Amino acid sequence: MFVLFCPHCQEKREEEEFGYGGEAFRVRPSTPDTVDDETWGDYLFMRSNPKGWNWELWSHATGCRKFFVVKRNTATNAIAGSWTLAEGRKVYDAEGGAQ
Amino acid sequence: MKKDYSLWSLFTKGLKHNEGWDPAWRSADPKPSYNVVIVGAGGHGLATAYYLAKEHGVRDIAVIEKGYLGGGNTARNTTIVRSNYLWDEATMLYEHALKLWEGLTEDLNFNVMFSQRGVFNLGHTLQDMRDIERRVNANVLNGIDAQMLDTAEVKRMIPILNTSKNARYPVLGASYQPRAGVARHDAVAWGFARAASKYGVDIVENCEVIGMDLAGGRIQGLQTSRGFIRAERVGCVASGHSSVLAKMAGIRLPIDSHPLQAFVSESMKPVLDTIVMSNAVHGYASQSDKGELVIGAGIDHYTSYTQRGSPHIIEHTAAAIIELFPIFSRVRMNRQWGGIVDTTPDACPIISKTKVKGLYFNCGWGTGGFKATPGSGNVFAHTIAKDDPHPLNKAFSLDRFSTGHLIDEHGAAAVAH
């Protein structure tokens, strides 16, 4: 069971305070109406679901209600860090996206 | 197939200090090439190999397993077998499996201890009762044994159940499927392994698939921890690890791998002779032949491949069980564990060809695939052998996620089982 650092509350909190939000930085097609069914289906349902480092969304449900990103290793449950959405995006991009 | 497990063989071998028993299955080293390679020696993978050999005459088969066979979710599920699903497609698939279950021990010459003790799906809200009515009627029209029971009938059949009106979620009724049951999970893997092995299937344990070779849109073979294996066709049946395998072929799947936990009590004298499941209270229980209560609930909400989950989930499950069965409050948990379940958006499996020729996936069984083991293997074998889905798994192809033809079983399966 995790302790997550909420980048907004600036505290470590127990997992029960949080909600899991799935893979972070999924890209909604900018013009959904023009993409084909497969592309839309891919956005809707397909997941990388990596075994290893995963960029993911969590929300601080009982606290600040903010969504933020966590980099977590799904093979070990180790956590590399958590960031606000904006800060996380920078780190993520700097790493070259989901790796 | 020679039926060499019997009272007689126990007797004759017993006389000779049980020294004459043969290996249940033959452990093989991987050959350089196979006609069909099945990745994953869980119940589903082994069943696939068995039916490929038995029903489709495919001879040159290997099942590749990274650990010990039957050590994935097959080893860690709560063994509930039922077919009272909601949608026709799902019901028919699970019923196909249930029919196979009913003859499986004899077919495999291996007692998988399939015990048809019935399942109760409790209803606690008016909407639960509507859903149950809908599902039971659909089941009956599909030829499935299903009944609807009111609170008094449920109480009569399960006297230890808390049916108080003052309960947080009072029991308003239940659906009941008498033919549902439980089985000895490990025996299913062993039984299929033994039977497949007798047909000449190579079972290769401790051999992990780490890459896939593709050329011209076709599968060529597999990189494994024990070298390259050429294969004309590859069927991936890796449950929680399906996305990992898919990635090797450049495919993404609509799967999230979550921990699903379960626990057992200490072994006790018989006290619960059926299976009780409750979505609203969020727990379910049965008692094994050995006497331990086998208990589970829902998944941990985050993804993880660790085969362990968070304790508050277990605590909530224990609370749910006490809510349903107040007399179990003083009973003790002996062991808890977790598996990695491959959940899909519509809580239905994927048994499908892929855009890579010769590469097939059977996955997405999530929290409820044990019950499908023989049926899943049976239709998947057909799919691989014919390069064309069996009528029962046509609807479970990957393209439903772009056509929108989802088969949403969430209502019927909110709690794992």
Next chain:
Amino acid sequence: MSHRVKHSGARVDFDRPLAFSFDGKSYGGYAGDTLASALLANGVRMLGRSFKYGRPRGIVGAGPEEPNALTQVETGAATIPNLKATQVELYDGLIARRTTGWPTLDFDLKSLCGPFSRFMPAGFYYKTFQNRTLWPRFEHIIRQAAGYGSAPEEADADTYDHRHRHAEVVVVGGGACGLLAALDAGRAGLQVILFDEQNEMGGWLLSSPNTVIGGEPAAQWLKTIIAELRSLPNVEMLTRTSAFALHDMNLIVAVEQLQDHLPLAERSETKPRQRLHRVRADRIILASGAIERPLVFGNNDLPGILTASALTTYLNRYGVGVGKRVVLQTSNDYAYQGACDLANSGCSVVLVDTRMRPNTAWEQRAHVAGVDVRPGYGVAAAQGGRAVKGVKLVKLDADRNVMSGEGPTVECDAVGSSGGLSPTVHLYCHDGGRPYWDEEKLAFVVSATGRAAAGIYCVGSITGTFGLQAALAQTQQTVGEVIASFGKAPAQETRKIETDEPEATPARRIFRVPDGKAEGHGQKAFVDFQNDVSAADIHLAIRENYRSIEHIKRYTALGFGTDQGKLSNVNGFAIAADALSKSIPEVGTTTYRPAYSPVTFGTLAGPHEGDTFEPRRYTAMHASHVARGAVFENVGQWLRPQYFLKPGEDQEAAIRRECVATRRSVGLMDASTLGKIDIQGKNVREFLNRVYANAWTQLAPGKCRYGLMLDENGMVMDDGVTACISDEHFVMTTTTGGAARVMSWLENWHQTEWPDLDVYMTSVTDHWATAAVVGPKSRQVLEKLCSDIDLSPGSFKFMDWREGTVAGVPARVFRISFSGELAFEVNVDASYGHHVWEALMEAGAEFGITPYGTDAMHLLRAEKGFIIVGQDTDGSMTPFDLDMAWAVSMKKPFSFIGKRSFARSDTAGPNRKQLVGLLTDDPSVVLAEGAQIIERPDASLPVAMLGHVTSSYFSPELNRSIAMAVVRDGIQRRSDDSRKAGRDVLFAYSRGTTHKVKVVSPVFVDPKGERQNG
């Protein structure tokens, strides 16, 4: 015969005798005894029968490792199954029973299997009982024969609680090393919690009072250190507290026994029985010690055969001499101290050392004590019927574990064996840690600082440091590192703590003592007592290709019991390794999982039972509803009135009365549970355009609109009315059950996808109490209470909202209707909810105002064909399937959530299930909600289904039944659609009965909406 050996080192109080009963017979014991020690003191040897073969079984261990002595303690609601007698603290009046042996302990039916045991090897179930029809009967017999204790037959009267804490240091285990660790950490000023599962701190030292440690006897050393620990305010010591799990990120979960050791009459009713501690620790120090494993030999399961350390513990700690003539068998030094102690207590002791050359220092001490040491021998088999009477020794080969010659038979009445110590590494492994095999220590061990990076440290015998002096030194060293890791310094110089142990010598690598026969040919030699797993079973499993240690475990049930293999696993791994010609590390261990010791479900659940199982949410008007006879329904977490019973009424009559009153005059409904979200900002309209299927650009202040919310899959996920307060301020309502989900959904989209949109959302669900005044007289009622809103039809139109005062309270009044009647929803600060409700009741009295519940609400809306999300939809319905294209604006510039999904081939395709109305041929028949729609009444199985009934009622208004259903191609089938006449006749099937139905529009009452608009 009494087996008491009263000596002053014992931890029992001989001045406090206690009475207890076992299996209906009365016995005496002393305070400080366990049930096991007291039974042994009374000469009780056989406590039960074995699982498979019904063999006599007695106590083997002295703690959580005990495999056999599973007892049922107390009776009635207080009964507890499967307690290990070794862990049950004796109290006056304790009642315990055996859990095996049927019909009697002396004659167990299963023992008849004994002679046939060779025909029941591991896995024999799988090989037989294959007949499909006979199997259920066999299974019944198998089940009856299985199981130990029994679940209580009554609900639990005790309570349990949870406690969540954080600590700088948690020490697990209060043996010599754990105590020292806690002391050093405590002295350095760290916040320390120390757990030990026993009734007092001390661990092995309690069994070894003669050990000299720091220049004083162990008992004195313990006293001093415990006293100092007690004096440190930053150290908390919890005895009777078993740490049963270690989870990710150093979460230790422990269960504290608060009452089970007290006589029933002394137990407190206000205190919990057990407490679950969940401690998040910065650092964990595992000092959980080691458990001695026995050697495996023929008939090693006879009552009277224990581990050597258990024999020693009974003597030293409890003052119980299990036997007078004792044979000890060892592969190591550890049994020597016990042998000396036993001899000094007056027993005759033969110490069979499997080693050729014992430790000379120990041998010396043994001789002095009068122990007869027999090096180079092993016990091939024990002899006896219901208790051990003697042992057959064999001479062992110096190098290989084979017999090199016969040995004598030694008569005895107790046997203890030691195959070495198995470190208690369980917790270390729960969160993914793994032990490693130490070939010198002959144990799976963990290293002191191997997981220091994660904050996990290990000290003492858990690390394989079995010598006390070395273990204490290691503890000081390691705790020093812990202290340093906090940036602190130890309080004082570490001082060397000396003990009187001789220098240790190597143990013999032996697990199974040879008997000169091939495995399976000699006497049964048990590895796992609880599951009757013998060494031969392990060999058989391997022969049958169950070669992975996990397969061996699962095929034989090794380590599957309530002791989780604490005595048996390592022996099993080693025997398997030998049979496989592999090394032990190659074989590896099975997976260590919680619980280290079994935990009561009640403790896991803690306070989450009964009233506090899960929240019940109440509205501000709840008391009003109770007073008026409401029967409540669970909707999400809320309790909502389902209907209001008047004396003499049944549910049906009540609903009919409520509906009639509402349609004819006026009804009142509590709609407070609907989710309400206040949304403000410059971009609210755009935001709504994106999250709803409808268009929001034009909605003027003062107006409301019904909205359909979709998921990205294009399916309806929620609905509700949203009001425009001002251009930059809207209030959204959601379904009762969907409120939290919608709120989080909106926040998610806003925060992750559209942070640039200027909107803020706040849930105001609890702030507003909502009373819906419904029916032709509703305006008149409201007029009596509200003078500052012009309620006239011309001014306050359908789908308008106004701000004003109702019953003297500021209110927002919405003219919306879920019933099709003229209706006003009055929203007030929930603090006034009760007041306003009562005022409305009073004002409406002259019109017979009638409170109504969800049943009537459902009926009224169904008469109008209004959907309920979750009842008429199931996650597979688009707005078009619901014939609600009017609520979808395909022209909005932003591709709103779910829109793209409509265009997919299946979603856009023909033959979808669509919402329609149904009328039964027989107007008195009310279809079941959940009835299936079929084409022909006489089709044979399987019958194709076209859809199902979602809502169904008897309409008082129409005096006939009505229903809503989703039906394949339903809209085209409707009989009001002239083009497809003929396809409108279908059948509804439910529970064996089929009714003819006609497919119609779902709007049954007032299709033009004249009433609600009037």
Next chain:
Amino acid sequence: MAEPLMQSPLSAFDLGVQARAIDDSRGVWASEIPLLAYISLRGDAGDAAFVEKVVSVIGMPLPVAPCTFAASNGVTALWMSPDEWMIVCRRERLSELTSGLKSILQGIRSQVADNSGGYTQVSLQGRNALDVLQHASVYDFAALQPGRVVGTTFGKSSVYAYRADNGFRLIMRRSFADYIWRYLVRAAAPYGLGIAAIEATGHAGQGVAE
């Protein structure tokens, strides 16, 4: 028509009747502090204009440091998130503060919503108050510093909590108050629970000042 009478969420428990002065006889003293005003305020802590304008209405700096609160002149402002605060005051000041905030924040990205009916508070005192919270919540309450406020779990619901009056103050949603109170009564039972008298109860506008 009766005079408008406000009812607090815990009014069904009739706590007033059981209330008495705090002494040493019980380990835990609890009571409801009913019928205060609660204003949900949202805006960007990084927006200087927003922060400044709010100050002018609430009469003190808006706490912008995470998990802190400030109180002055009968107004308490609790940080809930980087863009959300809860302003708590007596009922009498509700309309003054809401309309003040609304008007002054015109044109500034913000939200002001009266949530007074939606919340109540419980005060928890006595030597075992911390123990009770440890039985109820996963938060490390022992480490909660004065001046800090946290949103965390309470059983299977949630609360905002901070230290006050030698104990703790719990702010909870109205509909969960019944559950939370029952939970609290249960958790406090082993220590002895007393209902503490508070200065005033009951009627509109008579809430207790912070």
